[in-house]
Amino acid sequence: MAEPAVAVMAHHEEEDHAHHGPEGWLKYLWSTDHKVIAMQYMFTGMFMALIGGFMAYVFRMQLAFPGINVPGFGMVSPGEYNALVTNHGTLMIFWVAMPVLLAAFGNYLIPLMVGADDMVFPKINRLSFQIFFLSTIVILASLVVEGGGFAGAWTAYPPLSANETYNLTPLGSTLWVVGVGLEFVAFLLGGINFITTLMNSRAPGMRAFDVPIVVWMIVVASILFMLSVGPLLAGAIMLIFDQTLGTGFFDPATGGDPILWQHLFWFFGHPEVYVVLLPAIGVVAEIITTFARKKLFGYRIVIFTIVATGVLSFFVWAHHQFIAGIDPRMANIFTVTTLLISVPIAEMCFVYIATLYGGSIRLTTPMLWALAFIAEFLIGGVTGIFLGAAGADIYFHDTYFVLAHFHYTFFPIAIIGTFAAFSYWFPKMFGKMMDERLGKWHFWLTIIPFNFIFIPLFVLGMGGQHRRIYNYAHFPELAIPWFQNMRIVATVSLLVMLAAQLIFFYNCYKSWRRGQKAPRNPWRANSLEWTTESPPPHGNWRPDELPVVYRGPYEYSVPDRDDDYWPQSEPDGRGAR
Amino acid sequence: MGLVERVGHFFDDIGLIRIGSSYAADIDFLILLVLVAVGVWFLAAESVFMYFIVKFRERPGHKADYIDGTNKRHKRWITYPHLAVLAFDVLIVVVSFKVWHKIKMDLPENPDAVIRVIGQQWAWTFQHPGADAELDTPDDIFTVDELHVENGKLYHFKLEALDVLHSFSVPVWRIKQDAVPGRSITGWFQPTVIGEFDVQCAEICGFGHGVMAGRVMVEDPATHSAWIEANTPDAYAAVPAE
Amino acid sequence: MRPIATTRAATGIATGKLAVWWVLASEVVIFGGLLASYVMFRLGHPEWADAAALTNTKIGAFNTLVLLTSSLTAVLAHQAAERGNGRLAARYLYMTIGGAATFIGVKTYEWWYEISHGYTITSNGFWAFYYSAAGLHAFHVIAGAVIMAVVARDAARNLELHRVELIGIYWHFVDIVWIFLFPLLYIAK
Numbered sequence A: 001m002a003e004p005a006v007a008v009m010a011h012h013e014e015e016d017h018a019h020h021g022p023e024g025w026l027k028y029l030w031s032t033d034h035k036v037i038a039m040q041y042m043f044t045g046m047f048m049a050l051i052g053g054f055m056a057y058v059f060r061m062q063l064a065f066p067g068i069n070v071p072g073f074g075m076v077s078p079g080e081y082n083a084l085v086t087n088h089g090t091l092m093i094f095w096v097a098m099p100v101l102l103a104a105f106g107n108y109l110i111p112l113m114v115g116a117d118d119m120v121f122p123k124i125n126r127l128s129f130q131i132f133f134l135s136t137i138v139i140l141a142s143l144v145v146e147g148g149g150f151a152g153a154w155t156a157y158p159p160l161s162a163n164e165t166y167n168l169t170p171l172g173s174t175l176w177v178v179g180v181g182l183e184f185v186a187f188l189l190g191g192i193n194f195i196t197t198l199m200n201s202r203a204p205g206m207r208a209f210d211v212p213i214v215v216w217m218i219v220v221a222s223i224l225f226m227l228s229v230g231p232l233l234a235g236a237i238m239l240i241f242d243q244t245l246g247t248g249f250f251d252p253a254t255g256g257d258p259i260l261w262q263h264l265f266w267f268f269g270h271p272e273v274y275v276v277l278l279p280a281i282g283v284v285a286e287i288i289t290t291f292a293r294k295k296l297f298g299y300r301i302v303i304f305t306i307v308a309t310g311v312l313s314f315f316v317w318a319h320h321q322f323i324a325g326i327d328p329r330m331a332n333i334f335t336v337t338t339l340l341i342s343v344p345i346a347e348m349c350f351v352y353i354a355t356l357y358g359g360s361i362r363l364t365t366p367m368l369w370a371l372a373f374i375a376e377f378l379i380g381g382v383t384g385i386f387l388g389a390a391g392a393d394i395y396f397h398d399t400y401f402v403l404a405h406f407h408y409t410f411f412p413i414a415i416i417g418t419f420a421a422f423s424y425w426f427p428k429m430f431g432k433m434m435d436e437r438l439g440k441w442h443f444w445l446t447i448i449p450f451n452f453i454f455i456p457l458f459v460l461g462m463g464g465q466h467r468r469i470y471n472y473a474h475f476p477e478l479a480i481p482w483f484q485n486m487r488i489v490a491t492v493s494l495l496v497m498l499a500a501q502l503i504f505f506y507n508c509y510k511s512w513r514r515g516q517k518a519p520r521n522p523w524r525a526n527s528l529e530w531t532t533e534s535p536p537p538h539g540n541w542r543p544d545e546l547p548v549v550y551r552g553p554y555e556y557s558v559p560d561r562d563d564d565y566w567p568q569s570e571p572d573g574r575g576a577r
Numbered sequence B: 001m002g003l004v005e006r007v008g009h010f011f012d013d014i015g016l017i018r019i020g021s022s023y024a025a026d027i028d029f030l031i032l033l034v035l036v037a038v039g040v041w042f043l044a045a046e047s048v049f050m051y052f053i054v055k056f057r058e059r060p061g062h063k064a065d066y067i068d069g070t071n072k073r074h075k076r077w078i079t080y081p082h083l084a085v086l087a088f089d090v091l092i093v094v095v096s097f098k099v100w101h102k103i104k105m106d107l108p109e110n111p112d113a114v115i116r117v118i119g120q121q122w123a124w125t126f127q128h129p130g131a132d133a134e135l136d137t138p139d140d141i142f143t144v145d146e147l148h149v150e151n152g153k154l155y156h157f158k159l160e161a162l163d164v165l166h167s168f169s170v171p172v173w174r175i176k177q178d179a180v181p182g183r184s185i186t187g188w189f190q191p192t193v194i195g196e197f198d199v200q201c202a203e204i205c206g207f208g209h210g211v212m213a214g215r216v217m218v219e220d221p222a223t224h225s226a227w228i229e230a231n232t233p234d235a236y237a238a239v240p241a242e
Numbered sequence C: 001m002r003p004i005a006t007t008r009a010a011t012g013i014a015t016g017k018l019a020v021w022w023v024l025a026s027e028v029v030i031f032g033g034l035l036a037s038y039v040m041f042r043l044g045h046p047e048w049a050d051a052a053a054l055t056n057t058k059i060g061a062f063n064t065l066v067l068l069t070s071s072l073t074a075v076l077a078h079q080a081a082e083r084g085n086g087r088l089a090a091r092y093l094y095m096t097i098g099g100a101a102t103f104i105g106v107k108t109y110e111w112w113y114e115i116s117h118g119y120t121i122t123s124n125g126f127w128a129f130y131y132s133a134a135g136l137h138a139f140h141v142i143a144g145a146v147i148m149a150v151v152a153r154d155a156a157r158n159l160e161l162h163r164v165e166l167i168g169i170y171w172h173f174v175d176i177v178w179i180f181l182f183p184l185l186y187i188a189k
Ligand code: HEA
Pocket: A155, A273, A274, A276, A277, A319, A320, A338, A339, A341, A342, A345, A346, A349, A378, A380, A381, A382, A384, A385, A387, A388, A389, A393, A396, A397, A398, A402, A405, A406, A409, A410, A413, B037, B038, B041, B042, B045, B085, B088, B089
């Protein structure tokens, strides 16, 4: 076509993405490049992790030293305590784990790993982030409005959450629901992109079983999310009406039923924990195969276990409600389904352990994080079994035992898994190698304190300590000195851990500014993202260099080859499939 | 003493949490059973894992094995454990069922007394049957944040809430039940140890959730009847129950 | 400039269509959750039938008819688009939008009538569900009509004709939701 070059440029500017258009930081809000959107999600998530971590610091200080003036915050009133706990949980799950693991890494990795130049719907992708950004503003606003942030726990059980005369936070609680609802919409839009991109835009030659596990996991997680969040969205609408219009969906006084919300919430809430688990497990699969130079032990087994976990996860929700006043016969059914989930997840863990067998293991920083994930997640997983046994849950429900259980799952996922992924793909994302020595310091100074925070909480939970209590002095049996000392141990460990994050940020800054330049494939890994430049250009590959796939992603140490890796896109002389 | 009684007192013996009711040892036994059942797997998994990490470290000139796990001989290492996990699950489920049925489903008949427990923001109201041992009669004794019961007696409770969800929890009795506004939920307990213990509210109920504490006073028969006598509303003190 | 990714179809199904089906899957669970809650309540509260008796079945039936007709024109639009006749497709789409407008108009009258007679969303559980479920549905009708207008404008210029089918699929879904709502809210008395 004989269009003058300037016109082509202008055309390009109008339709096309990242580095054109509005000036300043605003231009990023309007980018449609999946990598830019991934960064936006990641930095928002990182920022929210700091807020969530700060909240943990404040309320843990209050627990260890009741009534002190917490440096950086001040005195913690009971209402503030509840609001801090509520929003700590909310932020960590919905604004840290989900955006970082699912949205950031999903956006970054899916197109690169399936050999596409972008998501299939870049504009929907951008819209997804914009809605997410809006939800972030709403939830942050909810913390500072008149009356304070919502303080009815992240599970938001009505009637407490539905009625301002009970929760005393008229604005905060409505903004909280609106924020969470918007966030769900953002992830629905993002999920549609993830799923269709994997289904339709794979590189020529890439069959379903050539897709890297992490992509599978993120997509299955998106499907799980999509199929479970609907009822809660409907519930959120009802809750907002209860709060603002005065309907009585959840109010027994007008014929409503508070337990209904619990069903809607947990029907989503339980699949949700696997929504965040799966991406992390996928990241671990990539890393351990790369650094053990091993083929994944049973690729298909892993796929089957995640599908089994996904399906089962829809049938276990009432294990959160054993003693909530549901029909006791239901507890029997849900005990069975809950325990059944241990089978696929155990299988998945065994597969990962078996993958190490016969390997040639390199303990780089990402590998340390990935291995730590397995070691720590096992604790979280097996303690879930105590809770799944309804008889034992009578005692454990809403104690710190539950709390320690889910921090032993969430922390490995949201923090360990994130650091694993971040350090593994950092060279690709920023074009620089990270400092290994600093990385290892950061690793040990995070992992060791982590165990010292939450092991004591298991003991406290076993001793009968309940959640969401701002000061145990009111309970003589819980106020005994050695319990208090355990709380202090946990808090002090948290302080150490938080301080250790400075190493991480320093490492990021230093590596980004002065790090060694990263080659295309620093880890000598197989999947497609390593075949392009670091960082990948706009469009990921030159249009005529888009990869073609010849084999699965885990062909490490194949006998009779000189190299111990075999990139997916390296032709083997037999021609494309 | 049966197995449950002997083993189930472990947490009491090590001073972590007292056993204060007739079914507390059942729960503790179940917890210990799970601890052993998953503990075995946990230790096995972690030790194999650590062993592999140490054993299969990178060595110069040595290439990793190529095992893809599709061959039967290798897959065995996954299938057998996975079937075994299933067997352990069954064991846990069976014992859990028994405990659950005993505590939450099979309400023992002919209680010695029925009490009512009412949760509201942010206090517990306890309605004791009083001298006539009948609930909802004029001589009922109402107390706030203090439940008085007689050791060894079988109690039924009716649990109610006035505003939001609360949860009636007495850790030493291993009892916990949510209180739902608009409903009355029945349950039971039988205290076995004399003393004074914490009542906690285990469901977040707003600003004062953290101070919604109560005490149970488990008393010997003499103390208990003295307490009833002293607290019976004056108008009914002398009149025997109809 | 569309990414190359958009032009690929490893499954053999057009990407846009795949996406619409996934959108519908997520919509199904949203309405599913709401309606399942409603049905549970309804079974537990036989007395809600008294309130349900006050809804106007005739108006509901009329609106059902309107929606069904609009689904038909959506099908005709799709057929026209298949034949490459964008102008005709657009014309049928405008007729569908007309159906949507009628539906909303009737609904507005109906609600105005009910509200002015004192049956508001806070009156009792039935009315709360009545307004929420129908309101959520109406929201989908309006959103669908807006998107349809955009599609029709392009189709009239023979652009993006494949979108005619996609919006049609969505429209059938909106229709089907109503087919569930109508008996649940109007007929079951
Ligand atoms: C990502 C997070 C995550 C994950 C992965 C899990 C995983 C599991 N969870 Fe957890 N859970 C939470 C997050 C998570 N949970 C949260 C946030 C809450 C509390 C919410 C709140 O109230 O605020 C909670 C609460 C919770 C409860 C309710 C407790 C209560 O409130 O009373 C229960 C009860 O059944 C439970 C069970 C389980 C089970 C059985 C698993 C299983 O998936 C675990 C399976 C894994 C294994 C079992 C380990 C591997 C297996 C082996 C090594 C083999 C040996 C095993 C056997 C022999 C059985 N969880």
